[in-house]
Amino acid sequence: MTGVRVRIRDCELVQAEWLRQSAVAAGGKIFSTHNINWAWNPNEQSLYGLFPASAEGSGLRPALTEAVRLGVKTVGIWANAAVRLPQALQLGFEAGWQPWWMAASVAEIPLDESPLTTHHGLDLAKGAWQAQIDFDGEWAASGTLFAPQLGFSSDVVRTGLGGIFDMYVAQEHQRQGLGTRVLRALAARAKQEGLDALVLNSTPAGERLYRSNGFELIGRGQTYWLHLG
Structure with missing residues (x-):
């Protein structure tokens, strides 16, 4: 990074x-x-x-x-x-x-020319934006960007750092690039909001997606x- x-x-x-x-x-x-x-x-x-x-x-x-x-x-x-x-x-x-635990510099995450739009819903945590893909009115994939210092006064998380959470793709739509589209839309929002780095918690199954989009494994938790x- x-x-x-x-x-x-x-x-x-x-x-x-x-x-x-x-x-x-x-x-x-x-x-x-x-x-x-x-x-x-x-x-x-x-x-x-x-x-x-x-x-x-x-x-x-x-x-x-x-x-x-x-x-x-x-x-x-x-x-x-x-x-x-x-x-x-x-x-x-x-x-x-x-x-x-994986992390990436926002500047190193590939961005789509026309990313998905992101929104802040009333049911989301403060400082959170969601990107979602629907097919024929049915949910297919979604993910959330969380930037604590943008939603409230936080003396815990350093300025410029955000997280990616709740990345899901419906089973019937996996391996179609939807996860990449959602991730890049959230990264575009992070860049727009002035964040310089993103972190996330992955599983072994998701590591390939994140690594191919600029994230590096920095350690594991329990x-x-x-x-x-």
Whole structure:
């Protein structure tokens, strides 16, 4: 990434801020229990722990009690891969998928001459724009750009850094270039808004798409999951 330095910690901060603001947009809440920060998203019936440095039972148990009260179906913890959470495992959490943190300089992402339009919907987090492709009135692909400092005052994420989230392509439309069109539309919006770098969390299956559009793998994280019902 020419002239732009992005760390794994930057990826974590953008991810955490996305989960917070998505929870707020959904009418949920943000709270803490003994040094663990949580975001409850009622639309997803999920509670997310946001990159704790450690997770003791004194912080996990009250959060799980609150999760039951809120009707949460899934409790997840996003963590740095170097952080071990043995007490979470003892309480029934399972180690889940690893986010592949990827980053790109906006200047190095290829842009289409006539990109898709992006919009900011009322149901999106502040500072978020969505690009979507429909065929015959039916959804086919979409993705979201999130730039925290453009939607509200953020002293967490550095100026100029944004994230790509919720990249989906309907199964019957995969391998048709729709993901590339959506990604490049979001990058065009990022450039328009003055961002200099973008981060995202990928899976092994999605890495090829992102790498072919200027993103580089900079590290991996770890998630933990507990299903309550």
